[in-house]
Amino acid sequence: MTDRSIASRPSMEQVMAIVEFMEKHPALALGQLRGLEGRDESKKLWLQLTMTVNNLSGPTRPMKSWVKYWADKKSTVRAKVQSTGGDPNTLCSNIEKKIWDLFLANDSTSTKQRNTSVKQETHFLDENFFNEDSIDQDHEEDPVLAFEEPIVDIEDRQMAIMDKLVKVMSEQASALTQMARASQVHSQAMERLADASHIQARAVERLAGSLEAVGGASHAVRDAIVDIDASLKRFYSASPT
Structure with a gap:
């Protein structure tokens, strides 16, 4: 045989x-x-x-x-x-x-x-x-x-295997496309977050400057009040009783 x-x-x-x-x-x-x-x-x-x-x-x-x-x-x-x-x-x-x-x-x-x-x-x-x-x-x-x-038939089995392989590859390609889209969305979100953080830092910087200016103005007002108080005391002490 x-x-x-x-x-x-x-x-x-x-x-x-x-x-x-x-x-x-x-x-x-x-x-x-x-x-x-x-x-x-x-x-x-x-x-x-x-x-x-x-x-x-x-x-x-x-x-x-x-x-x-x-x-x-x-x-x-x-x-x-x-x-x-x-x-x-x-x-x-x-x-x-x-x-x-x-x-x-x-x-x-x-x-x-x-x-x-x-x-x-x-x-x-x-x-x-x-x-x-x-x-x-x-x-x-x-x-x-x-x-x-x-x-x-061998062709039947081969075609069935090829169909399954094409289906799996198609699903993998679809999954990779979705992953790429998700990565792109994540990247865009991170860029927006970075921009927002930069804007927030500048706002905090301006606020700190404003508070510093307010602090300086408050100090000047306090000095002025002290000077006025001292002047009034001298004025009343110099006046005849």
């Missing part, structure tokens, strides 16, 4: 190749190839897609695994949109948006009809579909690890 076959998730290059192939073959993508001729055509196209995808960087898988991957991928995209009330704008992956726009957006069939389409697709998973001479006998049927679990 090679290292490529051990990997459980396809690479972004492989996923894009699958979507581009399905875009060229919408009937295959929607499971609309029916009957004996449709079955043969489906097998031929899936074999072609399997060989193409396995030659790209990423895990090598048997055709059965790629059929299941595509069915699961569409189900995942449909479930995400339905869980948000039918809003495809909530899809964070460009690949998922493309799958929705190309294969699921115009799916106005009833639930029963959709289930019939899914059943038509899953007949590709029957053993008889793969045990025929048209399949590459040299391909090793390696088990796919944890394939039963929902497939999560």
